[in-house]
Amino acid sequence: MGGFTVPRSFLESPRWWRGGGEWLAGLAEAVREQCARWRLTIDGAPAHGSNALVVPVIREGEGFVLRLTPPGPDVAELIAALRFWDGRGTVRLVDADAEAGVMLLERLSATSLNDVPVDEAMHELGVVMDRLAVPAPDHVPDTGTAVARRMATMPQEWERLGRPFDGRILDETLVIGQRLSLAAGDDAVNGDLHAEQVLRGGREPWLVVDPVLMRGDRAFDLGRVLWTRLDEMPRPDDVVRCFDIVVRAAGVEPAHGRDWVLYRAVDYWLWGLGAGLTEDPVRCHRLVSVFRA
Template sequence: MDGGAGVTIPRAFLESPRWWRGGAEWLAGLPELVAEQCARRRLTIDGEPMHGSNALVVPVIRDGEQLVLRLAPPGGDVGGQIGALRFWGGRGTVRLVDGDAEAGVMLLERLGTTSLRDVPVDEAMHVLGGLMRRLAVPVPVHVPGTGAAVAARMATLGEEWHRHRRPFDEGVLHQALTIGDRLARSTAATAVNGDLHSEQVLRADREPWLVVDPVLMRGDMAFDLGRVLWTRLDEMAVPGEVMRCFDIVVRAAGVDRDHGRDWVLFRAVDYWLWGLGAGLTEDPLRCHRLVSLLRS
C-alpha cells in the first residue's frame, strides 16, 4: 500500500486485531494522510514505518532534524496524549513538536527503537521508578484524579466479582475494597502517568530513557505500580524475584513500601476482574500470582 510520500503501510499493522472492531476507512486513507501531512509540514520520509497496536510511526526529517510522524485514529486518546506531552514539555517524556488531535497526528522528536522491555528486568524497574518520581510535578486541579479512578472502580468490583463466578476468595475482594477506600481519599496531587510500563519507555539521547504515549492524571505517583510489575512478571521466576523487583521500584520512586503494596494489590484485583470481562486469559493469571505473593 504506497502513498504519495512513498510510505508502505506494514502488513502486520493492517492485520492487527485492533482493526477488527472498526477502522477500515481510516486505514484505507492512511497513505494519503501521510502524504498530506508530509507536504503540509515540509517533511521527508527517512526510513521504514514502525507501529504499535494503534498507531503508525513514520521516521521523517525537516530542516535536518530527525523526527517521527505519529498517526492514529482521531479521538479523545490522541487529544489526551497531546495534552499530556504539552504539559510535561519533554520532562521525562518524548518532546512534542506539533499535534493535531482532529487529524490524529503528532510530530515528535525521534527516539531510539530500544524499549525498557529489551533490558534486564531489574534495570527496567529502577528506571521506571525513577520516571515515576520525575513526572510527579504540580498539576492543575482539573486533571482527572487517581482517587476518582479508584472510587469509580470500587463501585463495580463487587458486581463484577459475582458476574465472573467469584474467581477468587471473598477475602481478597474485601481487602481490595478496604484498601481502595483509603486510596480514594488520598490527598496526593502531583502529575501521574496512568499508563506506565516497559514498552512505553524508549532509549533516547536527550535523556537516557523517555516515556511515550503518556496518560496524564493527578494524584498518587504509585497509581501504576501494579502495571509496572505485571507487565514483566513472566520474567520473575520465583517469589523472591517479584519482591526484589517491587523493592527496586518503590526505592527508586521514593514510595513508602506499605503504601506501594496497597496500590499494587488494589490495581491487580481491579485489572484481574477487568481482564476477565475483556476475555483476557494470561493477564488475570498474572494478577492472581501478584496478589497471592503480596498477601502472603
C-alpha cells in the same frame, strides 16, 4: 514520497476488525499530505503498534517521527499530556493536529525498557515515576476518583464472574481502596506506565511515549509496572526484590506501594477475566499471593 506504502501488518491488525477501514484507506495519502504541510522527508521504514503508525522523517537535517492515529478524544488527551510535561520524562511534542490525529515527535531509539534486564527496568521505571511527579493540573482525572468509581463495581463484577477468588481478597481490596481513594495527592501521574512504553532517549536516558495524564498518587500504576514483567520474576523473592527496586527509585513508601499493587492487581484480575484474558489474570493472582503473604 509518492510511493509510500502502509505496512500490511498494520492494515491487518486485529485492532481494525472493529472499524477504522475508512481511516486506513486514506492513510498513505494522509502521510504524503502531512509531510508536504510540515516540510518533512520520509527517512526510513514505518513502524507501528496496534493503533498508531509511526513514520521516521527529517526536516532541515533533524530527525523526527510522524505519528498518525484515528482522530478522537484520546488523541487530544495525549497531545495535552505531552504539552503539559513538555519533554520532562516524556517524548517531546514538536507539532500536532488533533483533528487529523497527527503528531510530530522527537525521534527516540526503538529500544524500550522491555529490552533491558528486569532489575534495570524496574529501577528506571521508578525513576520515571518520580520524574513525572510534578504538580498536576486540577482538571485532569484523579487517581482517587478512579479508585472510588472502580470500587463501586467490583462486588457485582466478582459475583457475575462466579466468585473467581476468595471473598476475603475482595474485602481486603475494598478496605485498601477506601484508603487510596481518600489520600490521592496532587502529583502528575502517568496512568498507563509499563516498560514497553518507555524508550531510550538522548537528552534523557529514558522517555515515556503515549502517557495518560492523571493527578494524584505516583504509585497508581505500580502494579502494572510489575505484572507486565512478572514472567521474568519466577520466585516470590524475585517479585519482592523488583518491588523494592521500584519503590526506592520512585520515592514511594513500601507499605503504601504494597497497597497499590494489591488494589490494582485485583482490579485488573477482575477486568481481565471479564474481558476473556487468560494470562494476565494469572499474573495478577501471583502478585496478590506474594503481597498478601
